[in-house]
Amino acid sequence: MSTCATCNTATTCTSCSGIYWLKGATMTCVTTCPEGFFKAPDHVCRRCHARCATCTAGGYWTCSSCVAPYLLSGTTCDLCSVPxxxxxxxxxxxxxxxxxxxxxxxxxxxxxxxxxxxxxxxxxxxxxxxxxxxxxxxxxxxxxxxxxxxxxxxxxxxxxxxxxxTCSAGTFKNPQTWTSTAHCQACTSPCVTCDTSADYCLTCENGGTPVSGVCPSANLCAGVTCPAAGECESAAGMCDPATGQCSASTAKPDKTTCSFGLCLTGKCRAETGAVRCWGYNALGQATPPANLPPSSAIAAGDHYTCAIAAGTGASSAIFAGGFHTCAIAAATGAVRCWGNDDWGQSTPPAGLPLLSAIVGGDYHTCAIASDTGAVRCWGDDQFGQTTLPANLPAASAITARAYYTCAVAAGTGAVRCWGHSDYDHLTPPANLPPSSVIAAGEYHACVAAADTGAVRCWGHSGNGQATPPANLPPV
Structure with missing residues (x-):
């Protein structure tokens, strides 16, 4: 035959070539192999794998369709029930x-x-x-x-x-750590979502905020309108559904610029913390230096007053004595004084440590070191008002007036006084409780009890100045 490459009879081929493949059943050369066979490289039509209904020239396992019950997966035929x-x-x-x-x-x-x-x-x-x-x-x-x-x-x-x-919303993992009985358990009312137990609520049906997993009985914020944020506030207060109360607004950082002045403690303040004084000024005690840093406090002298407006807070304390004034710079703890300096009361000594408090009498000045609580005094000492008592402990508060000084011991609240005394104002009462605040007048002194805030006074009381009113509240 003309299509045979080789043959053993006129009608029986033994091999094929070119565009022909040997069909074994008839031993003839054909251009298309029958279904279930593929064209092999040796020009023989060879049978596909038994799972293949049809296959390609890629080989007997290169299936293009499958016989039942096999399904085609890529170019192979597989049973679904095989592992x-x-x-x-x-x-x-x-x-x-x-x-x-x-x-x-x-x-x-x-x-x-x-x-x-x-x-x-x-x-x-x-x-x-x-x-x-x-x-x-x-x-x-x-x-x-x-x-x-x-x-x-x-x-x-x-x-x-x-x-x-992961368990869906409204359910939780029970138990939290897997066991063979692990399952997703539904939350119970009034929980919308829960955790660790069915009644430990994360969110509540009434929109309230759970406290320790417990929903409030009602949304107490219904009808409540909280104030909007002010100029010095970055966020308005929010109503707590559990209490019905508005939380505090979030204040902007201090010194944030306002439409006027600066934000300080949530309010716009026009001042910059500069010291202002007024009153008797014969010795310059009411005239602050031009380059004095700003602060925030107030003090009254014998015949004049000084105040530190809230602002940049560069000074942390101020006092007004008989004829001189001192202030402590907040940033450095350094002290500046002005006014009368006849006794050196306005000239802080060299080597003075950083200070946390400062006071003064007519012609002397005393202060507390910020790191140790040690008391330091300078100026007039003709009555011993700047000579510290032996074994004076570290102080937490201090006061001075005229020709004497008193301090409150840190830790114990005990009061010690020294200097000139005409009316026993240097001798605190024997039963005086531990104190936290102390103040001095010309011839009397007062303290506030550390635990109750009750005021006790001693010394001259010719005008009732050492006799607190019966209905005076704690301070």
């Missing part, structure tokens, strides 16, 4: 004669039946897997092909019998 390792790439490997995929979660998945979509499109699962969509997943034990009774490690069974790693 598989599930893997997104579905790259097959043979292992002990079974066709397996590398499974991402490391577990064997047994498919029982598949639909026409292929072996990855399951319609039911074997005894150890649960049908989730078209995949078999995560059951440790199933009661049927569609319902789990026990979930695999780190999976919780939900109300639908599915095994999930």
């Amino acid at each position: 598989y390792w599930v893997h997104g790439l579905q790259q097959h490997q043979r292992l002990h004669g079974l066709r397996l995929n590398a499974l991402e979660d490391g577990r064997l998945a047994l498919r029982a039946t598949c639909n026409a979509g292929g072996f990855q499109n399951c319609t039911s699962c074997g005894s150890t897997r649960f049908l989730l969509g078209t995949s078999c997943a995560n059951c440790a034990v199933c009661s049927s092909g569609t319902v789990c009774t026990t979930c695999s490690t780190n999976f919780w069974k939900n109300a639908d019998g599915q095994c999930v790693s």
Whole structure:
């Protein structure tokens, strides 16, 4: 025959070439192999794998369609009921004669039946897997092909019998740490969402804010309108549904620019913290130096007054004595004095440490070191007002007037006084309780009890100045 490459009779070919392939059943050379055969490289029509209905020139296992009950997976035909390792790439490997995929979660998945979509499109699962969509997943034990009774490690069974790693809103993991009975349990009213137990609420049905997992009985913010944020506030106060109270607005940082001045403690203030003085000024005690840094306090002298307007806060303390004034710079703790200096009371000594408090009498000045609480005094000492008593402890508060000084001991609240005395104002009462605040007049002194704030005074009381009113509230 003209199509044969070789032949043994006029009608029987033994090999073919060119565009012809040997068809074994008839020993003829053909251009198209019959169904179930593929064109082999040796120009022979060879049979496809038994699972293939048709295959391509790639080989007997290069299927293009399958015979029942096999389903095409790529170029191979597989049974749904064969064990598989599930893997997104579905790259097959043979292992002990079974066709397996590398499974991402490391577990064997047994498919029982598949639909026409292929072996990855399951319609039911074997005894150890649960049908989730078209995949078999995560059951440790199933009661049927569609319902789990026990979930695999780190999976919780939900109300639908599915095994999930995260419980849906309105349910919580019970228990929190996986056990063989792990399941998603529904929250109970009034919880919308919960955690650790069905009645430990994270959110509430009435919109209230739970306190330690407990919802308020009602949303107390109904009808409550909180004030809007002011100019020195970055956020308005919010109503707490559990209490019905408006929280404080969030204040802008101090020194934030306002439409006038600066924000300080939530309010616009026009001042910059400059010291202002007024009154008797024969010795310059009411004339602050031009370059004095700003502060925030007030003090009254014998015949004049000084105030530190709230602002940049560059000074932290001020006093007005008989004829001189001193202020402490907030940023550095350094002291500046002005006014009369006949006794050196306005000239702080060299080596003076940073200060936390400062006071003065007519012609002397005393202060407390900010680091140690030690008392330092300078100026007139003709009555011993700048000579510290022996064993004077560190002080937490100090006061001075005329020709004497008193201090409150840090820790104990005990009061010690020294200097000139005409009316026993240097001798605190024997039963004086520990004190936190102390103030001195010309010939009397007063303290506030550290625990109650009650005021006690001693010394000259010719005008009742050392006799607190009966209804005086704590200070």
